[in-house]
Amino acid sequence: MDAAATCASSLHYCSPVGFNEIGKKSNGFLRLSQRSKGERSLQVLNVRGFRSSRTLTQRRPVAFELSCSYKNCQAPALESEKTRDSVDELFILKTKSQDVAPYMTGRCIYLVGMMGSGKTTVGKIISEVLGYSFFDSDKLVEQAAGGTSVAQIFKQYSESFFRDNESEVLRELSLMRRLVVATGGGAVIRPINWKYMKQGITVWLDVPLEALARRIAAVGTDSRPLLHNESGDPYTKALLRLSTLSEERGEAYANADARVSLEHIAAKMGHRDVTNLSPIAIAIEVLVQIENFLKSQEDMTIARNS
Numbered sequence: 001m002d003a004a005a006t007c008a009s010s011l012h013y014c015s016p017v018g019f020n021e022i023g024k025k026s027n028g029f030l031r032l033s034q035r036s037k038g039e040r041s042l043q044v045l046n047v048r049g050f051r052s053s054r055t056l057t058q059r060r061p062v063a064f065e066l067s068c069s070y071k072n073c074q075a076p077a078l079e080s081e082k083t084r085d086s087v088d089e090l091f092i093l094k095t096k097s098q099d100v101a102p103y104m105t106g107r108c109i110y111l112v113g114m115m116g117s118g119k120t121t122v123g124k125i126i127s128e129v130l131g132y133s134f135f136d137s138d139k140l141v142e143q144a145a146g147g148t149s150v151a152q153i154f155k156q157y158s159e160s161f162f163r164d165n166e167s168e169v170l171r172e173l174s175l176m177r178r179l180v181v182a183t184g185g186g187a188v189i190r191p192i193n194w195k196y197m198k199q200g201i202t203v204w205l206d207v208p209l210e211a212l213a214r215r216i217a218a219v220g221t222d223s224r225p226l227l228h229n230e231s232g233d234p235y236t237k238a239l240l241r242l243s244t245l246s247e248e249r250g251e252a253y254a255n256a257d258a259r260v261s262l263e264h265i266a267a268k269m270g271h272r273d274v275t276n277l278s279p280i281a282i283a284i285e286v287l288v289q290i291e292n293f294l295k296s297q298e299d300m301t302i303a304r305n306s
């Protein structure tokens with residue numbers, strides 16, 4: 001297929017399981033591209049035949065290493081310093097994406113991590129800079145359910161019903177190229193989902209639970225059904241539930257090809273904690289860790305063939 005072939009209007013998906021049977025969905029098809037409000041049309045570019053003229057081991061030196069952006073970054077006092085830092089970060093983001101893109105060979109990026117870890121925020125930045133399309137798997141399940149929210153799907157049907165549909169959405173996405181996918185926080189618990197996500201590159205956004213609880217408390221827990229049963233103030237109940245979920249899932253997130261630890265980024269930048277890390281700084285680290293993963297894959301291939 002021609003790499004420029006854009007299939008946005010012709011891509012139809014079988015409805016994820018169950019919605020037809022219960023009459024929630026009338027036409028039986030989910031049109032991802034047209035219903036993703038604010039997201040670019042879905043482009044499916046077949047780049048299987050593409051071969052980069054450079055290999056990872058031959059790659060040109062990166063003009064600006066990530067550490068450059070982290071230099072002297074402690075709590076800038078002046079607005080102009082902040083602006084300069086974000087201009088620096090944008091420049092580094094762009095440079096890093098140009099460096100990594102040829103080696104992606106169109107593979108999708110799946111962001112995994114706890115609810116509130118920034119998969120959507122960071123995923124949109126990465127998709128933009130790589131020229132990929134962005135999808136949020138929770139949103140796709142909601143669309144398949146005729147606009148029913150995740151919270152309502154849990155309430156009206158069940159968690160396992162939601163999980164079945166989440167798996168079906170991931171299966172369909174796994175057939176595509178050049179996507180950044182923000183997965184649901186619990187997508188990692190089903191082994192079959194890893195089979196789908198491993199068609200691309202999986203990245204774990206590892207955020208300390210206190211930071212997650214702060215973010216979630218700031219926007220409320222209404223849209224997060226797994227937090228509904230806790231009592232207490234929003235921060236405390238989010239923290240309690242997140243701790244349990246994290247214990248249950250710790251191992252599962254660690255299946256990802258690459259791990260982006262916010263604590264690690266904060267330490268590199270000389271920040272005391274992760275609170276002031278910008279989504280762009282996190283997006284840069286995602287690309288750095290993807291590059292490390294691709295490099296290690298290539299090293300293994302060379303070792304196997306020698």
Ligand SMILES: Nc1ncnc2c1ncn2[C@@H]1O[C@H](COP(=O)(O)OP(=O)(O)OP(=O)(O)O)[C@@H](O)[C@H]1O
Binds near residue numbers: 113115117182215219
């Ligand atoms: N680096 C950051 N610093 C501070 N707040 C952030 C950062 N990244 C994301 N947020 C905020 O945290 C909240 C959750 O972010 P986001 O929706 O991107 O997470 P998510 O992993 O996609 O969540 P979910 O799995 O629940 O959909 C949002 O309110 C967002 O604005």
Ligand SMILES: O=C(O)C1=C[C@@H](O)[C@@H](O)[C@H](O)C1
Binds near residue numbers: 114115138185187223
């Ligand atoms: O952590 C989880 O299990 C969930 C996270 C959200 O993204 C949604 O997928 C849903 O609320 C379940």
